[in-house]
Amino acid sequence: MAPGTVTTRTGPRQPARPPRALAGVRRRLSISGVVPFALLVAILVLIVVVEPQAATYDGMSLLLIGALPVAFATMAQLFVMAAGDIDLGIGAFVGLVNALVVVVLSEHGLTGALALAAAVLGYVAMGALITVRRIPSLTLTFGMASVWLGLAIVVLPTPGGTAPLFLITWLNTTTPVVPLPVIVLVVLAVVCQLLLFGTRLGVRLRAVGASPVAAARAGVPVLRMRLVLYALAGLMGVLAGLALSGQTGSGDANGAVTIVLTTVAAVIVGGGSFDGGDVNALGAVAGAVALGLLSSLLAFLNVSSDYTLGLQGVILIAAVGVRVGSRWAARLQHRHAPPARRPAGAEQEVERV
Amino acid sequence: MARRNHGRLRRIGALCLGVAALAAVGAGCGSSSDSSSGGGGASTSGGGGGAAPKIAFSNSTLGNTWHQQLIRSIETAARDAQDQGLISGFTSANANGNPSEQANQIRSFVVGGYDAILVDASSATALNGAIKQACARGVMVLAVDQTVTEKCSYSLVEDFRPIGQTQAEFMSEALGGRGSVLEIRGTAGTLPDDIMHRAVVDTLKQKGDLRIVGSVYADWTDTTAQQKVSTLLPSLSRVDAVIGQGGDGHGAVVAFQNAGKQVPIVGFGNRAEELQTWADLSRKDPSYRSVSISTMPGIGSAGIWAIVAKLHGTDVPQTIDFPLLKIPQENLAAWVKVTPKGGVASTDVTYDETKALIEKTKAGTVPTVVTATPGNVTF
Numbered sequence: 001m002a003p004g005t006v007t008t009r010t011g012p013r014q015p016a017r018p019p020r021a022l023a024g025v026r027r028r029l030s031i032s033g034v035v036p037f038a039l040l041v042a043i044l045v046l047i048v049v050v051e052p053q054a055a056t057y058d059g060m061s062l063l064l065i066g067a068l069p070v071a072f073a074t075m076a077q078l079f080v081m082a083a084g085d086i087d088l089g090i091g092a093f094v095g096l097v098n099a100l101v102v103v104v105l106s107e108h109g110l111t112g113a114l115a116l117a118a119a120v121l122g123y124v125a126m127g128a129l130i131t132v133r134r135i136p137s138l139t140l141t142f143g144m145a146s147v148w149l150g151l152a153i154v155v156l157p158t159p160g161g162t163a164p165l166f167l168i169t170w171l172n173t174t175t176p177v178v179p180l181p182v183i184v185l186v187v188l189a190v191v192c193q194l195l196l197f198g199t200r201l202g203v204r205l206r207a208v209g210a211s212p213v214a215a216a217r218a219g220v221p222v223l224r225m226r227l228v229l230y231a232l233a234g235l236m237g238v239l240a241g242l243a244l245s246g247q248t249g250s251g252d253a254n255g256a257v258t259i260v261l262t263t264v265a266a267v268i269v270g271g272g273s274f275d276g277g278d279v280n281a282l283g284a285v286a287g288a289v290a291l292g293l294l295s296s297l298l299a300f301l302n303v304s305s306d307y308t309l310g311l312q313g314v315i316l317i318a319a320v321g322v323r324v325g326s327r328w329a330a331r332l333q334h335r336h337a338p339p340a341r342r343p344a345g346a347e348q349e350v351e352r353v
Numbered sequence: 354m355a356r357r358n359h360g361r362l363r364r365i366g367a368l369c370l371g372v373a374a375l376a377a378v379g380a381g382c383g384s385s386s387d388s389s390s391g392g393g394g395a396s397t398s399g400g401g402g403g404a405a406p407k408i409a410f411s412n413s414t415l416g417n418t419w420h421q422q423l424i425r426s427i428e429t430a431a432r433d434a435q436d437q438g439l440i441s442g443f444t445s446a447n448a449n450g451n452p453s454e455q456a457n458q459i460r461s462f463v464v465g466g467y468d469a470i471l472v473d474a475s476s477a478t479a480l481n482g483a484i485k486q487a488c489a490r491g492v493m494v495l496a497v498d499q500t501v502t503e504k505c506s507y508s509l510v511e512d513f514r515p516i517g518q519t520q521a522e523f524m525s526e527a528l529g530g531r532g533s534v535l536e537i538r539g540t541a542g543t544l545p546d547d548i549m550h551r552a553v554v555d556t557l558k559q560k561g562d563l564r565i566v567g568s569v570y571a572d573w574t575d576t577t578a579q580q581k582v583s584t585l586l587p588s589l590s591r592v593d594a595v596i597g598q599g600g601d602g603h604g605a606v607v608a609f610q611n612a613g614k615q616v617p618i619v620g621f622g623n624r625a626e627e628l629q630t631w632a633d634l635s636r637k638d639p640s641y642r643s644v645s646i647s648t649m650p651g652i653g654s655a656g657i658w659a660i661v662a663k664l665h666g667t668d669v670p671q672t673i674d675f676p677l678l679k680i681p682q683e684n685l686a687a688w689v690k691v692t693p694k695g696g697v698a699s700t701d702v703t704y705d706e707t708k709a710l711i712e713k714t715k716a717g718t719v720p721t722v723v724t725a726t727p728g729n730v731t732f
Contacts, residue, residue: 054464062460062486066453153542159477160502171482248456249485250478250502253542258451295454296461299409299446309449 035319036270036286043293050300057179064181065171065247067292069094070259070266071185072240074288075192075281077263079233082196083226084209084276085130085137089145090237090263093119094256096152097241102161102251109164116241120234127230131223145257152253159252167246185285192281205229210277265312266291269319291315406468406664407442408434408657411458413475413499414450417574417600418624419650420473422697423498426653427471429701439661439704442467452479459483462492469493469660471653474501477544493663497656498648499545507663509656509673511648512721513545516598517552519679519722520620522560523644524594527618530561532593535585535617536568537578537601546570549598566592571601575626578604579611586612595619599647602627606634621645623678623698628689635685645680646722649699658707669711674719676732684726691727700730707732 047063048055054063073090080087097119105112126144130137173180196202207215208225216222244256269291270283294315295308410427414420424445431443444467448455452475460483462470470487474480474496481503484494488505495507524534536553539546557563567585571578578601586592586608595605599622607630609616616634621627623645634641652675663669678698680688688698702710710732713719723730 051465053466058490059464062464063457066457066460066483070453149542156542158542158544158547159479161478168482244453244479247482248452248479249481252452252476252479254540255452255476255479258449259453292453292457295446295448295457296464299444299458299461300465302444308454 033271033280033283035322036280036283036290039269039315039319040286040290040293043290043297047293047297047300050297054296054300057177061179061181063293063296064179064185064289067289068171068181068184069240069244069247069256070262070292071188071285071288072236072243073256073259074263074266074270074284075188076233076236076240077260078192078267078270078272078279078281078284079229079236080137080141081264081267081272081274082206082209082277082279083127083137083229084212084274085141086264086274087141087233088138088260089126089141089143089148090233090240091257091260092145092148092152093123093234093237094240094244094259095253096148096155097238098244098248098251098255099152099156099161099253101167101241101245102163103155106162106164116238120231120238123230123234123237124227127227127233128223130230131226145260149253149257156251156253159250159255161251163245163249163251167242168249171243171246185289189282189285192285196279196281201228206277206279208277210275262288262291262312265316269316271323287319405438405441407444407466408440408469408471408660408664409462409465409467410443410445410471410473411455411462412445412447412473413455415447416450418695419573419600419648419697420498421695422650422699423473423653426651426699426701427657430654430657434657434661434704437704439665448475450475452476456480456483459487459494463487463490467492469495469664471656471660472496472501472506473653474499476501478502493660495656495660495663497652499543504671507659507669507671507673509652509659509675511652511675511677513548513648514552515677515679515722516622516646516648517549517596518556519644519646520596521553521556521563523620524596524618525557525560525563527642528563528593530563532563533566533589533591534563535582535589535592535595535605536565537582537595537597537605538568538570539573539598541570546598553596563594571597571604573598573600573622575600575604575624577601579608580604582608583611586614592617597622600624600627602645603630606630616641618643621680623647623649623680623688623692625689625692625694625696625698628680628685628692628698632685632689635682642682644682645685645698646677647697649675649678650697651699651701654701654703655707655710658702658704659711661704662708662711667708667711670714672714673711674714674721675710676720676723678730679722679724681724684724687726698727700727702732 053059073094076090077087097116100112100115100119104115126140129135130140175183196206204220204225205228207220208222212222245251248255266288267279267284269287270285271280272278272284291312294311298308408431412424431440434440435443446458448458455475456479459470459472459480463486470492472480472494477500480501484501484503484506487494493507495509497509500508500510534557538550557565567589569581569585571581582605594617597605597620602619602621603624603626605619606616621631621643627645631643631645655675659669659673680698692698710719
């Protein structure tokens with residue numbers, strides 16, 4: 001979109017930049033890349049200062065276990081946003097998985113596993129519909145939110161049911177030294193980041209999100225890659241539902257409907273954008289954890305949590321503001337250089353792969 | 354080539370940065386794990402001897418007028434308890450209806466060393482994990498209003514069945530056993546909605562031949578009820594009665610009036626607006642009779658006092674019963690007079706009344722419904 005949006009890709013026909021511009025780019029990257037981690041560390045430090053008990057193994061487990069379902073759901077949102085789409089149905093989908101887990105999986109393991117696989121296929125079908133019929137994702141996923149919720153209510157009409165014991169046991173495992181939630185969060189973030197940025201598949205996945213036209217021209221199977229993104233999103237949604245079930249021990253069709261905007265906010269705070277292909281898994285997980293810890297911090301500070309939503313909004317705007325500001329500063333530095341054009345950049349990267 | 358390297362460098366840099374930040378979290382916990390991991394409730398629960406205990410209130414949502422009055426009732430009782438030196442601190446947090454955020458808040462209160470947590474749950478089950486963790490660390494959890502299924506938590510419970518049953522019985526009688534009913538339900542997939550709906554269906558079946566011709570979900574909110582009923586009305590040829598779940602009666606009446614239709618018998622739910630609307634309808638047409646029944650937000654004060662009782666050594670049963678308030682036609686005028694605008698007909702309870710309620714619960718003698726004039730509600 002705007003010149004300079006692309007961070008890793010630069011224009012193909014652009015001559016080597018003067019060193020000064022490169023320095024500008026580097027500074028811009030470091031500033032916006034640091035935002036979610038700085039935010040997370042700042043909130044953690046504040047929490048520990050206000051409530052030293054939080055810095056214990058037990059305290060940290062308690063404070064972070066709630067972040068697990070949200071972090072998985074954020075990764076689901078991240079994959080959809082990597083496709084250049086948005087998913088307003090992820091909350092209801094996690095609720096559906098929660099219902100399937102406590103009603104079906106806990107009774108019949110195999111049927112339950114098949115049902116969860118079918119749920120992932122549902123996401124793939126949704127991605128296919130969006131891609132082939134060119135339905136705006138905003139519209140379709142919003143509609144699908146009602147479908148997921150409806151299915152969940154059919155499966156589990158009222159809150160209840162019991163999660164399979166292995167999930168509950170697993171989530172309450174006492175790991176040595178580092179609490180389990182921290183390990184899961186780090187592994188999740190690193191695996192997703194490596195997949196997107198360390199593999200050939202990852203480059204192709206981001207390329208179709210950044211510019212389907214350019215990617216297609218470069219020989220990337222756009223439909224297939226987009227389906228992979230939606231499958232990954234569905235998979236992460238299922239994992240979020242499993243984590244939620246294990247954590248609550250029970251099911252509620254409405255239990256996760258409200259996390260949608262948190263997942264979008266986490267992706268944005270984490271350094272992603274609505275442009276497609278432009279996401280950061282490490283940042284997004286950090287963002288999800290930071291936004292979750294915000295309500296804990298406010299609870300410790302005895303601040304009315306009526307401010308939570310507002311404060312999350314302020315953080316979101318500040319994060320985007322830092323990014324826009326640093327981009328603007330960088331552009332000032334190399335305004336004599338021809339602007340980097342995004343589609344061309346994506347094309348070039350694909351060509352190189 | 355240089356640019357490409359730069360990109361790769363950046364990725365590696367970002368990766369390291371992220372890992373470092375997350376690892377810092379882990380290290381922070383690890384370094385002090387020895388001090389607490391085996392501590393269990395010792396560090397968080399100060400109940401018993403020493404300083405007076407601290408109570409936290411985890412609220413689901415500011416929501417409707419009912420909820421706001423519940424919060425006022427809780428805060429007033431907590432202030433009283435604090436003034437009397439029965440508790441040393443009180444705090445509250447509101448989760449905006451988001452169960453995962455509410456679970457976070459409950460866990461934060463546990464970490465923050467509160468001795469008891471009063472919960473108005475945003476989900477009957479989604480908080481179970483957090484509540485179990487609180488119980489395991491010696492923190493008392495008591496649920497009011499929207500209760501939870503977790504067994505270790507205490508709860509103050511109302512029987513929601515009579516809300517549907519009373520209205521359905523009244524309508525059957527008033528219509529002579531025949532007619533068309535519009536049902537206004539609460540929030541889909543929630544326990545109270547399910548219970549009240551079943552009560553309506555069962556009672557109508559028993560009492561005669563009233564048929565439910567339409568049903569809308571209005572989230573116990575007036576404006577939503579008005580919207581939903583207005584949308585549905587054109588498709589209904591005849592509605593003789595409206596059965597709601599509380600907080601929706603006024604909206605239903607307005608919807609009928611706006612559509613230029615005759616207002617049927619509407620069951621009300623004790624909100625000031627509903628009582629006022631009902632009184633107006635009865636004034637214009639003295640033959641217009643109805644009934645109003647709902648839960649009392651004063652249950653919040655009972656929640657605080659029950660916690661105080663338990664923390665000060667009273668033997669409290671796992672579930673404490675609390676009655677509903679029914680307002681028949683003859684008590685209407687008196688309740689209209691005392692119910693503040695935007696409020697709900699209710700009464701707060703005192704510490705002594707709560708202790709009496711606890712004893713009555715043990716004896717199984719708490720009525721499910723009380724029908725009394727203001728000032729004469731006894732527990």
